[in-house]
Amino acid sequence: MSNSQDTIAAIATPPGRGAIAIVRISGADASTIARSMTGIPPIERQATLCSFCDREGVPVDQGLMLFFPGPRSFTGEDVVELHGHGGTIVSETLLATVLACGARSAEPGEFALRAFLNDKLDLTQAEAIADLIDSGSQAAARAALRSLEGRFSHQVVELQAQLTELRVHIEAWLDFPDEELELDDTEELRDRFATTRDGLHDLLAGARQGAVLRTGLSVVIAGPPNAGKSSLLNRLAGYDAAIVTHIPGTTRDPLREHISLDGLPINVIDTAGLRESADPIEIEGMRRSHAAVEKADCLLWVVEQAADLAAVLCELREAVDPSGRRATIVQNKVDLTGDDAATFEIDGVGVIRLSALTGEGLPLLIEYLKTIAGYAGEARSTLGARTRHVAALERASAALDRAQAQLVQSRALELAAEELRGAQLALSEITGEVTSDDLLGEIFGSFCIGK
Numbered sequence: 131m132s133n134s135q136d137t138i139a140a141i142a143t144p145p146g147r148g149a150i151a152i153v154r155i156s157g158a159d160a161s162t163i164a165r166s167m168t169g170i171p172p173i174e175r176q177a178t179l180c181s182f183c184d185r186e187g188v189p190v191d192q193g194l195m196l197f198f199p200g201p202r203s204f205t206g207e208d209v210v211e212l213h214g215h216g217g218t219i220v221s222e223t224l225l226a227t228v229l230a231c232g233a234r235s236a237e238p239g240e241f242a243l244r245a246f247l248n249d250k251l252d253l254t255q256a257e258a259i260a261d262l263i264d265s266g267s268q269a270a271a272r273a274a275l276r277s278l279e280g281r282f283s284h285q286v287v288e289l290q291a292q293l294t295e296l297r298v299h300i301e302a303w304l305d306f307p308d309e310e311l312e313l314d315d316t317e318e319l320r321d322r323f324a325t326t327r328d329g330l331h332d333l334l335a336g337a338r339q340g341a342v343l344r345t346g347l348s349v350v351i352a353g354p355p356n357a358g359k360s361s362l363l364n365r366l367a368g369y370d371a372a373i374v375t376h377i378p379g380t381t382r383d384p385l386r387e388h389i390s391l392d393g394l395p396i397n398v399i400d401t402a403g404l405r406e407s408a409d410p411i412e413i414e415g416m417r418r419s420h421a422a423v424e425k426a427d428c429l430l431w432v433v434e435q436a437a438d439l440a441a442v443l444c445e446l447r448e449a450v451d452p453s454g455r456r457a458t459i460v461q462n463k464v465d466l467t468g469d470d471a472a473t474f475e476i477d478g479v480g481v482i483r484l485s486a487l488t489g490e491g492l493p494l495l496i497e498y499l500k501t502i503a504g505y506a507g508e509a510r511s512t513l514g515a516r517t518r519h520v521a522a523l524e525r526a527s528a529a530l531d532r533a534q535a536q537l538v539q540s541r542a543l544e545l546a547a548e549e550l551r552g553a554q555l556a557l558s559e560i561t562g563e564v565t566s567d568d569l570l571g572e573i574f575g576s577f578c579i580g581k
């Protein structure tokens with residue numbers, strides 16, 4: 131990323147019309163630039179109403195100026211915020227003036243990167259900011275906030291300390307190779323291992339839930355025409371998103387809805403019914419249905435309850451390749467046959483029997499989708515997390531197990547200590563103590579500009 135000595139600036143609010151637009155400036159020249167534009171020295175942590183003028187002294191906007199001197203600021207540097215009016219032209223002119231006065235345009239995430247480099251945030255917290263902004267459900271937002279508040283990092287740091295204690299214990303023996311390992315010692319060690327492993331597993335469980343909440347689940351509803359696919363989408367969404375008629379071939383374009391099931395964000399796509407057709411519009415609709423199925427985590431193949439299941443299985447396998455994604459048959463319209471809603475399996479494929487019209491059996495489907503996603507419902511232990519955190523925790527956990535095995539089974543102290551070092555390294559990647567520039571570029575580059 132670019133030179134961290136520069137003073138950077140960006141519009142921190144979204145583009146378009148709005149009540150307020152904020153231009154944020156960070157770096158050594160922030161207050162000089164603000165002063166030259168307003169003619170007033172910025173006052174620490176105080177909002178000052180002023181005119182913002184260009185380099186010729188012509189006012190471009192008026193609003194509030196706020197000054198947060200470093201290190202007590204978001205980035206750890208001097209930060210000035212200019213709160214002007216939220217029009218595209220006026221905010222861009224304000225930014226252009228700031229740039230003309232000596233600041234450079236900030237890259238995406240550059241403010242947060244500086245906060246990280248200046249130890250105002252660790253990497254987990256920085257990622258939590260982006261995840262909070264992008265969260266797809268209230269549960270995901272709450273989990274991200276917990277991580278932003280430092281709960282995730284705190285637990286990682288605690289585990290690091292426990293691993294250090296374990297290493298110290300073992301390395302002490304390494305320093306005195308003639309001393310035998312006493313039974314009391316090994317018991318104490320076993321307890322320490324158990325405590326650390328429990329902590330690691332709890333954290334892993336919370337992080338896994340957080341990672342699921344962050345990514346959500348993509349579900350495609352497909353199957354023959356008139357089976358009730360659009361009705362099922364409407365039932366899941368809780369409103370009339372898709373047109374439903376008794377005419378087969380009603381849906382043509384795939385219809386996407388973002389919904390939240392008990393906090394789990396789901397991107398659900400209703401598609402055109404699949405059948406033989408000569409209608410070019412319908413053929414294009416079916417091509418799009420297939421394309422949507424290819425990308426989905428989970429496929430719901432909706433059929434009428436009266437349809438023969440063996441034939442449905444053949445149809446499903448012919449129409450889509452169910453391998454690699456979860457394909458489930460939904461037998462719809464149980465209200466017509468009087469059967470009870472149920473879930474069962476046929477030939478290794480899950481079947482859910484329900485009625486999109488009455489809603490009977492819908493809770494079975496919701497539970498099923500949550501199970502597929504690995505979502506156990508929101509808990510206070512759910513933390514905003516990403517796949518990379520889960521992978522690092524899994525590596526740490528495996529290294530811890532190997533360390534104990536080396537110790538207990540082989541009395542290989544050095545190897546055990548080495549495994550513990552490996553576990554610590556994996557944990558330090560989470561908080562960003564050890565990171566590559568590539569990873570930083572990837573994480574902060576995905577932020578929005580001005581954050």
Ligand SMILES: Nc1nc2c(ncn2[C@@H]2O[C@H](COP(=O)(O)OP(=O)(O)OP(=O)(O)O)[C@@H](O)[C@H]2O)c(=O)[nH]1
Pocket residue numbers: 354355356357358359360361362373374375376377378379380381382401402403404462463464465466484485486487488
């Ligand atoms: N009795 C009953 N009728 C249903 C049920 N679900 C859908 N229907 C009816 O079945 C017909 C087709 O429903 P849609 O939801 O449009 O079916 P679709 O699979 O989206 O159809 P296409 O878009 O044409 O592929 C409509 O008349 C619905 O009212 C159900 O659970 N029970």
Ligand SMILES: [Mg+2]
Pocket residue numbers: 359360361372373374380381400401403
């Ligand atoms: Mg439809």
